Amino acid sequence: MLVSVIIPVYNCQRFLKNSIKSILDQSFKDFELICVDDGSTDNSTDIIRSFSDPRIKLLEHGINKGIFEALNTGIDVSCGDLIFRMDADDVATSNRIALQVDYMRNNPRIGISGTLAQFFDGNLLNKPVSNEYLKPSLLLDCPFVHPTVVIRREVLIKNQLKFSGYLEDYELWVKLSQVTEFGLLPEVLLKYRQSENQFTAQNFERREKEADLLRVRFAEQWLNRKLTSEEISIVILGTLPSKQPELKLVESFCKELINNNSWGSKQATLEVVKKLFFRNYFRSKESGRISFTVLKSSLLSVREKFNLLRKSKFSLS
Incomplete structure (x- = not known):
């Protein structure tokens, strides 16, 4: 060969x-x-x-x-x-x-x-x-x-x-x-x-914008449909939107990803989707405080909810 x-x-x-x-x-x-x-x-x-x-x-x-x-x-x-x-x-x-x-x-x-x-x-x-x-x-x-x-x-x-x-x-x-x-x-x-040019601000910004476009394209492949503007805000990680989607919408989108899993392993998919959920949670207005949305979420284990409770304030949102 x-x-x-x-x-x-x-x-x-x-x-x-x-x-x-x-x-x-x-x-x-x-x-x-x-x-x-x-x-x-x-x-x-x-x-x-x-x-x-x-x-x-x-x-x-x-x-x-x-x-x-x-x-x-x-x-x-x-x-x-x-x-x-x-x-x-x-x-x-x-x-x-x-x-x-x-x-x-x-x-x-x-x-x-x-x-x-x-x-x-x-x-x-x-x-x-x-x-x-x-x-x-x-x-x-x-x-x-x-x-x-x-x-x-x-x-x-x-x-x-x-x-x-x-x-x-x-x-x-x-x-x-x-x-x-x-x-x-x-x-x-x-x-x-x-390489040295990996660290320039201009290069980093361009790479993040390109990466965000690819993340959106991949999510659309995953779901076999176009994303809404709110869902695009959930997926992009480098260029933060001015208005962050509500956690209920984030959870709903994450559940759709799991239900449309075509990668074979539900556990691996759940692991990825949880990371997406947490990234949105920690950059949301609810970051630092626990809400009913998070406590009721079927995405998170009891241990994960407990760890969030220990670090957060409680909110009725």
């Missing part, structure tokens, strides 16, 4: 050598490494050319087109049955490809899977969750660390799917949720580096 590893490259000369080396030193050897330079103005292409390994393919855009264009260019020329993502400033463990190939072989119904990732200071970026939790969690956030992902080529080709948009990973996962199964290998197989 030939594997294609795709690294989009843009001005990554500081960390690129170690990233490429971590792939070339893999215990699994049957792969091609496709480096797509997206108009770098530093020495990134010279670093790539300094490696003499015949498994490396260098493609050059000439101008900066964006990461999703670089990924699609790599996919278009790839030959592997499995397409691995890798970023130019991250480092893969030496057994990453071998373990993920085995995982995909042993789970033929899974079309996309990821792993755990670790910051270079040793802290985990994500936590292990059940496979059943991954799809419904798209309602809250992106369920995968993008550079840990492997996708079956046939799933992309058959469904004519490509990366697109500012949040190229999140958007593709939403589309894939309709056509294949998700999986998570609960092992740390990548050391992840946060």
Whole structure:
């Protein structure tokens, strides 16, 4: 089984050598490494050319087109049955490809899977969750660390799917949720580096707006209908509405999500929907005080209601 590893490259000369080396030193050897330079103005292409390994393919855009264009260019020329993502400033463990190939072989119904990732200071970026939790969690956030992902080529080709948009990973996962199964290998197989532009206010605001649009789209897929303006206010998490919906409406919407569960595991869906309910509760006018709406809610366990009671004031709302 030939594997294609795709690294989009843009001005990554500081960390690129170690990233490429971590792939070339893999215990699994049957792969091609496709480096797509997206108009770098530093020495990134010279670093790539300094490696003499015949498994490396260098493609050059000439101008900066964006990461999703670089990924699609790599996919278009790839030959592997499995397409691995890798970023130019991250480092893969030496057994990453071998373990993920085995995982995909042993789970033929899974079309996309990821792993755990670790910051270079040793802290985990994500936590292990059940496979059943991954799809419904798209309602809250992106369920995968993008550079840990492997996708079956046939799933992309058959469904004519490509990366697109500012949040190229999140958007593709939403589309894939309709056509294949998700999986998570609960092992740390990548050391992840946060880029500096992730922390700019302008970049963060744009990402949150795009993420909110994808959350709404996913909720509409889930319910197979358009959301009302009030329901959109419940779903969006980054751009807070000026007027927060009443908790009774939030509870009603959450119950509809549960009743229309198509992800297999009711418990996993309930876990996701509870998080949505609590996020709305803690940003509502009733935050910090308990109400009849919360006490009567069938979404919450007795323990959860008791914990809220201990921390809150009581209200007759």
